[in-house]
Amino acid sequence: MSASGERLTRPRATADIELRHLSRTFGEIRAVDDVSFDVPAGLLTGFVGGNGAGKTTTMRMLMGVLSATAGEVLWDGRPITQLDRRSFGYMPEERGLYPKQAVLDQLVYLGRLRGLSAAAARASVTSHLERLGLADRAKDHVEKLSLGNQQRVQIVAALMGHPRALVLDEPFSGLDPAAVDNMADLLREHTARGVPVLFSSHQLDLVERLCERLVVLARGRVVASGTPEDLRSHSVARHRLVLSGDAGWVRGVPGIHAVDVEGSTALLEVVEHGAERRLLEEALRRGEVHEFSPQRPSLAQIYREVTA
Numbered sequence: 314m315s316a317s318g319e320r321l322t323r324p325r326a327t328a329d330i331e332l333r334h335l336s337r338t339f340g341e342i343r344a345v346d347d348v349s350f351d352v353p354a355g356l357l358t359g360f361v362g363g364n365g366a367g368k369t370t371t372m373r374m375l376m377g378v379l380s381a382t383a384g385e386v387l388w389d390g391r392p393i394t395q396l397d398r399r400s401f402g403y404m405p406e407e408r409g410l411y412p413k414q415a416v417l418d419q420l421v422y423l424g425r426l427r428g429l430s431a432a433a434a435r436a437s438v439t440s441h442l443e444r445l446g447l448a449d450r451a452k453d454h455v456e457k458l459s460l461g462n463q464q465r466v467q468i469v470a471a472l473m474g475h476p477r478a479l480v481l482d483e484p485f486s487g488l489d490p491a492a493v494d495n496m497a498d499l500l501r502e503h504t505a506r507g508v509p510v511l512f513s514s515h516q517l518d519l520v521e522r523l524c525e526r527l528v529v530l531a532r533g534r535v536v537a538s539g540t541p542e543d544l545r546s547h548s549v550a551r552h553r554l555v556l557s558g559d560a561g562w563v564r565g566v567p568g569i570h571a572v573d574v575e576g577s578t579a580l581l582e583v584v585e586h587g588a589e590r591r592l593l594e595e596a597l598r599r600g601e602v603h604e605f606s607p608q609r610p611s612l613a614q615i616y617r618e619v620t621a
């Protein structure tokens with residue numbers, strides 16, 4: 314197929330997903346409580362939160378496999394339909410591959426269900442299996458694969474064809490570092506063509522490395538969202554202080570919270586405006602100051618702050 318012909322057959326993939334006031338209760342449990350956020354076209358949005366925070370329930374409502382108690386999901390500015398969702402790539406929490414079917418046959422079948430022609434499904438599956446290092450396992454039954462390789466097959470199931478959006482529940486879990494990098498490259502190719510991508514993860518270092526946007530959920534509610542820089546700007550500033558002598562005395566300085574003190578090095582939070590001046594004056598009075606530098610807060614620190 315010519316390049317222009319292929320472009321014509323590809324659906325436009327530039328819309329945003331918008332979640333508006335989504336709630337879901339299970340009996341007495343408020344699993345998701347008035348959750349609103351956007352998954353913008355062309356961006357990788359990381360969805361983080363502790364066990365039971367409500368990520369899977371939110372993604373299930375987004376994908377229509379679970380009804381919402383209240384709220385709605387918009388696609389391209391209007392209420393989403395099941396037909397819209399059929400054009401999305403979805404990796405559910407429950408993985409659901411058939412153990413006794415060959416990898417290639419199974420993926421081509423899933424591609425057909427997504428509306429791809431047999432030839433297009435086979436082509437897409439074959440190239441994805443190659444990208445993920447599984448080309449030589451195409452004829453094996455799924456049950457013969459290691460858990461990490463079964464996870465790669467699930468990834469192909471979600472990413473094949475040209476999904477208009479991607480909703481991925483823990484897509485990186487169980488992957489080795491090389492597969493994580495391959496997966497990250499694949500996701501970037503999708504965002505580069507305008508696809509909104511939402512993925513949940515417990516691996517904060519990974520989310521920090523990959524995501525342009527973040528949504529943090531705690532106890533069913535959104536407690537923070539925005540770019541990593543947005544979230545950092547609301548975080549308490551930390552400083553590293555290195556002295557010539559013991560730094561234990563910093564624990565007693567008013568307006569300063571000593572997060573960690575080890576020998577002559579201290580990690581501090583300035584909780585009262587101007588307290589750093591007091592601290593430095595005292596430090597210089599006692600000896601030499603080798604270093605006093607602001608620390609870029611890690612996502613793990615921000616996460617602890619917003620979910621506390």
Ligand SMILES: Nc1ncnc2c1ncn2[C@@H]1O[C@H](COP(=O)(O)OP(=O)(O)OP(=O)(O)O)[C@@H](O)[C@H]1O
Pocket residue numbers: 339342343344362363364365366367368369370371
């Ligand atoms: N079908 C269900 N019936 C009853 N309670 C449920 C059901 N599904 C989820 N819950 C409850 O809803 C809350 C949110 O669960 P959910 O699986 O969405 O969290 P999560 O953020 O995905 O957690 P994890 O990171 O552990 O996968 C939990 O208290 C869970 O026990």
